Amino acid sequence: MxxxxxxxxxxxxxxxxxxxxxxxxxxxxxxxxxxxxxxxxxxxxxQPSFKHDMLPTRLLPYVIDIMKMLEEVHPQTFEEWIDGFRCDMHPEREIKIWLPIGNTMGMYPALATAQKRELFQLLLMHTMGMDVDGLVNLTPEQASDALKAYNVFSKMFFAKQL
Incomplete structure (x- = not known):
């Protein structure tokens, strides 16, 4: 259905x-x-106004990684990603949120497109402290495993300086 x-x-x-x-x-x-x-x-x-003229050069490789990892479910150009992070008060912290989303998505390359979209929404809502109601394309086990993986990746990225 x-x-x-x-x-x-x-x-x-x-x-x-x-x-x-x-x-x-x-x-x-x-x-x-x-x-x-x-x-x-x-x-x-x-988009809100820019809070930073530029992103630190050391963050650019991470932006490229995010862009590549999320290309299928959240397609944006490099410039769009950069502009988005320039609008954030704390771009490094935001990048540390997006990297675990991308890494978690990368664990599920065999999912169908609808499943990947639902997984992306699940992870995005999780980062905002919100639940996704009525998963249709993912099993509860897939969702639970993905959230656990996200939390592991998140701890890993937040523990280090980018």
């Missing part, structure tokens, strides 16, 4: 329904005020 999800268009301020497997790779789950939990195109989300 196909899971139908709600997609919100930020430009048109409208919602539509579609099968989850038809979501494009740039779609992310968001809690939109007045609308609720919906999928939105990450390209439509406004």
């Amino acid at each position: 196909k899971k139908i999800v709600k997609v919100y268009d930020l430009k048109k301020n409208s919602t539509r329904s579609m099968p989850e497997e038809k979501l494009s790779p740039g779609m992310v789950l968001a809690n939109v005020e007045g609308v609720g939990k919906v999928w939105v195109d990450s390209a439509q989300i406004a």
Whole structure:
């Protein structure tokens, strides 16, 4: 049975329904005020102003790693990743959040696209302290194992200086 999800268009301020497997790779789950939990195109989300003129050069290899590891589920150019981290108050800390997401995703190369998207959303929501309701494409065991792996990777990255 196909899971139908709600997609919100930020430009048109409208919602539509579609099968989850038809979501494009740039779609992310968001809690939109007045609308609720919906999928939105990450390209439509406004970026806050830059807090840093540049990222430290020592962080650039990590940004490349993140970009490559998440290419299938969160495709962005190198410049988009850099700009996103430049908007963060503490870019190194944010990179230390994204690296374990990428490493965990890398443990599951055989998953189908819908499963990878759901896994990415699970990990992303986990980093924000939120639960994902009603997993459809992942088993509870897969989700639990992935969260355990994320937590191990997270401890590893937060324990070291990038």
